[in-house]
Amino acid sequence: MKVTIDNLDGQGAVDYSAALCADVPLKIERVLNAPSRCSGMLDVSDAGLAVPMRRGRIVVISASGTVLFTGYVATEPQAVYAGTATKGPVYRYAFSAISDEWLLDKQSVPVSGAGLAQAAGQVLTTLTNRVDGGLFTTTGVLNGAAVGVFDPAPAGSWSVNAGNVAAATYASYRVLNGAVSLQPAGTVTHTLSDGDGTLQVAALQTSAVKELANDVTVSGEMEPAAYITETFAGDGTTTVFQLSEAPFRPKGAANSSLLLSDSFNQGVFNPQVWQLADPGSHLGLSAAGLTMTGGNGFDGQTTLMAIDAIEMGGTLVIEAGNVQFGVASDGVVCGLYSGVIERANCFVGYNVRQSGGSTVVIPLVNGAEVGMVYTLLSGHTYTLRIRLHCVETQRVLQRYYAMVDGAVEAFGGGVVSAPMAVVFELQDLGVASNTPATVLYDGAVTSSPASCSFVSVNSVQLFGSMGYCRVTQTGSAWVASTLPSGVKMTRLIGVAGEGINCTVSATGKVTFLAGRVPVAGELVTVTYRGQQRAIARLEDPASVAAEAEGSAPGTARWLGKVLRPASRSSVDCENAAQAVLSFSASRAAAVAGTYEAMNPSDVWPGDVLTITSRGKTMNVVVRQVAIEDGSSWPEALTYRIAFANDWAEGLGLTLSEAIAADALLPLTALATPGNVLANLQQLQVVSATGTALQVDAGTAPPAGGGFEVRRRDWDFGLGVDQDLVLRSPVRNFSIPREGQVEQYYVRMYDGSAPPVYSRFSSAVFTNLPVS
Structure with missing residues (x-):
């Protein structure tokens, strides 16, 4: 074994092999999706070598030329007294080194958005480039499987987040010899058996460490539940309306979740936030912020695009402030694109063009101009906003991976379809800050992309500047009014000074500002989502039947919580439970063990061992590898390999035995997930009189079914x-009024026996006078 250390003293890599102490074997410890470590003892006095320095680079190579370890001495070597020689006391030095990613872990990981349905390799490369793209090459990072939703841990190091990315897609990462690599677990497979001589096996030990489970209950995060439409009556004086429930807000959002913000006040565009395409050098930074000095005349070729995609769920606010445009401007600002960056793929954005010799802005929806044309005044600065509201806050479903019969299978994934309300507004900053914003478009689309x-x-030929831009996720609330004349309009939510109508607190208090108070006879409708703990319970009927003996039941229940990847909804929990059952329902479900070999081909965590023992074959993933140098010639390297399958030690899922305390446990287990009807996303109260509520369910009923209303x-x-109000076989129906304050819950059902219902209710809450 050859060991070299570069102490960064200008001497380069120096060979320390002769200084290795034979009575303290050099040891390399490799852990799945975590940094590797190398430790040993050096006697540098006889070899005339310098004591290794902290941050010294160490490389360990086997006699066969295999690079076993590269990294850095993490701490000052510890002096160990070895005795006294003719020149005085003699010390040996114990050192400990950490693999190359130590350099990345020493740097801060910038806050970033979620990876949405991206290949794991793409997520890992982006993470590496954000920390320091120049330290390591990423050519060995394979795309691999796709994540569902990956949220980096803001307080986690690079290696923690890299390990989470790899684990989420059933892969392994490593950093060796200046290169980051990622490959699916099992890319390398070692076939072994009892008494196998090819690897000079010293020991094979396996044991069952956990009982099987064929009835699995898992909990996840807090999820949006009922689709609530709450209606109040204005009287011209009331300014505060309290909602019946607190509106659902995404995890970590107190009043809003800032997805992106940039004041463009640095010397260069922030490469941790933006991806710049500017072949003609038309985009830059100045005292005015982002400065636009034209373009090459082609759509989609001069762009400043955020690295992270935006999940199109809940209530989003896109804002650009201190915006100015000059003559001859042409392009799109504040655009959300689904597909290639060009106008035709712009879901929403502000189209800037010329009209009659003036520069105008026009709302752009699905590549087409809509709403009001607004002529910009020379020398004026503006704030441009786009407000988006989707009743679904989770648009991208989580994906889980597990090894089933030696092959990795995926569970879950996909997107949630949903309509979206869209409002474009503009403020002329030359006018007082409390002047209402000018609404250029207030409408809706029946179908929207899950992410953009x-x-x-997007500068075709833009001239001007933008002082800042930001994207926020403000929760699930959306406020609209129906005036006594029958005119409907969206009430703008925000903070004072933005020309808005009202504020909505985290506790559900809707406060209207002076001058925007609902008039007598005005109906104020607040649309939002309730919340509950995501949970699911599934069983494997075949395993339950197989385990039943005599009169004894065959159910073996397990309850726990999904820690990673996060289960943001009951649908995610169902998919996670299905993944768990794929490896927990076997009688040899939880197997762990060790395998010891002398001088095998190099083994890394993430390799798969196909072990045949006592006539049975199992596939297990290597979790840890400890390599010890025997200090002999020929070289004798002992590999101690720890392995486990998914139920013994999770890889694609990280589970906790402690289920969420606020989870409402399902009374029965499902045999198959997803046996529900669609939720009534577009149910609405068409009219409210003193005697009845006229409801449009928003969709036709299924054959033999209808809509069930309960209190x-x-x-x-x-x-x-109990609590049944009515069942309607038609889309439009009337609910008789019973009191000023009413709450009704509606679900769709079909004609099967027993009937299948929507997963969540659409709730109608009212606080209106009755006849």
């Missing part, structure tokens, strides 16, 4: 009479 790329500037949630079903 955010492009602050309380979660107790739906034919033959259940």
Whole structure:
């Protein structure tokens, strides 16, 4: 074994092999999706070598030429007294080194957005480039499987986040010899058996460490539940309306979640936030912020695009401030794109063009101009906003991976389809700050993309500047009014000074500002989502039947929580439970063990061992490898390999035995996930009189089914009479008024026996006078 250390003293890599102490073997420890470590003892006095320095680079190579370890001495070597020689006391030096990613871990990981349905390799490369793209090459990073939703841990180091990316896609990462690599677990497979001589096996030990489970309950994050439409009556004086429930807000959002913000006050565009395409050098930074000095005349070639995609869920606000445009401007600003960056793929954005010799801005929706044309005044600065509201806050479903019969399978994934309300507004900053914003468009689209790329500037030929831009996720609330004349309009939510109508607190208090108070006879409708703990319970009927003996039940239940990848909804929990059952329902479900070999081909965590023992074959993933140098010639390297399958030690899923304390446990287990009808995303109260509420369910009923209305949630079903108000076989129906304050819950059901219902209710809450 050859060991070299570069102490960064100008001497380069120096060979320390002769200084290795034979009585303290050099040891290399490799852990799946975590940094490797190398430790040993050096006697440098006889060899005439310098004591290794902290940050010294160490390389360990086997006699066969295999690079076993590269890294850095993490701490000052420890002097160990070895005795006294003719020149005085003699010390040996114990050192400990950490693999190359130590350099990345010493740097801060910038806050970044979620990876949405991206290949794991793409997520890992982006993460590496954000920390320091110049330290290591990423050519060995394979794309691999796709994540569902990957949220980097803001307080985690590079290696923690890299390990989470790899684990989420059933892969392994490593950093060796200046290169980051990522490959699916099992890319390298070692076939072994009892008494196998090819690897000079010293020991094979396996044991079952956990009982099987064929009835699995898993909990996840807090999820949006009922689709609530709450209606109040204005009287011209009331300014505060309290919602019946606190509106759902995404995890970590107190009042809003800042997805992106840039004041363009640095010397260069922030490469941790933006991806710049500017072949003609038309985009730059100045005292005015982002400065636009034209373009090459082609759509989509001069752009400033955010690295992270935006999940199109809940209520989003896109804002650009201190915006100015000069003559002859042409392009799109504040654009969300689904596909290639060009106008035709712009879901929403501000189209800037010329009209009659003036520069105008026009709302752009699905590549087409809509709404009001607004002529910009020379020398004026503006704030441009786009407000988006989707009743679904989770648009991208989580994806889980597990090894089933030696092959990696995926569970879950996909997107949630949903409509979206869109409002474009503009403020002329030359007018007082409390002047209402000018609404250029207030409408809706029946179908919206699940995620989009955010492009602050797509300059065909733009001239001007942008002081800042930001994208925020403000929760799930959306406020609209119906005036006594029947005119409907969206009430703008925000903070004072933005020309808005009202504010919505985290506790559900809607406060209207002076001059925007609802008039007498005005109906104020707040649309939002309730919340609950995501949970699911699934069983494997075949395993339950196989485990039943005599009169003993065959159910083996397990309850726990999904830690990673995060389960943001009950749908995610169902997919996670299905993944767990794929490896927990076997009688040899949880197997762990060790395998010891002398001088095998190099083994890394993430390799798969196909082990045949006692006539049975199992596939297990290597979790740890410890390599010890025998200090002999020929070289004798002992590999101690620790392995486990998914139920013994999670890889694609990280589970906790402690289920969430606020989870409402399902009474029965499902045999298959997803046996529900669509939620009534577009149910609305068409009119409210003193005697009845006229409801449009928003969709036609299924054959033999209809819509069931109840006074309380979660107790739906034919033959259940308590709290039943009515069942309607048609889309439009009337609910008789019973009091000023009313709450009704509606779900769709089909004609099967027993009927299948929507997963969540659409709730109608009212606080209106009755006749």
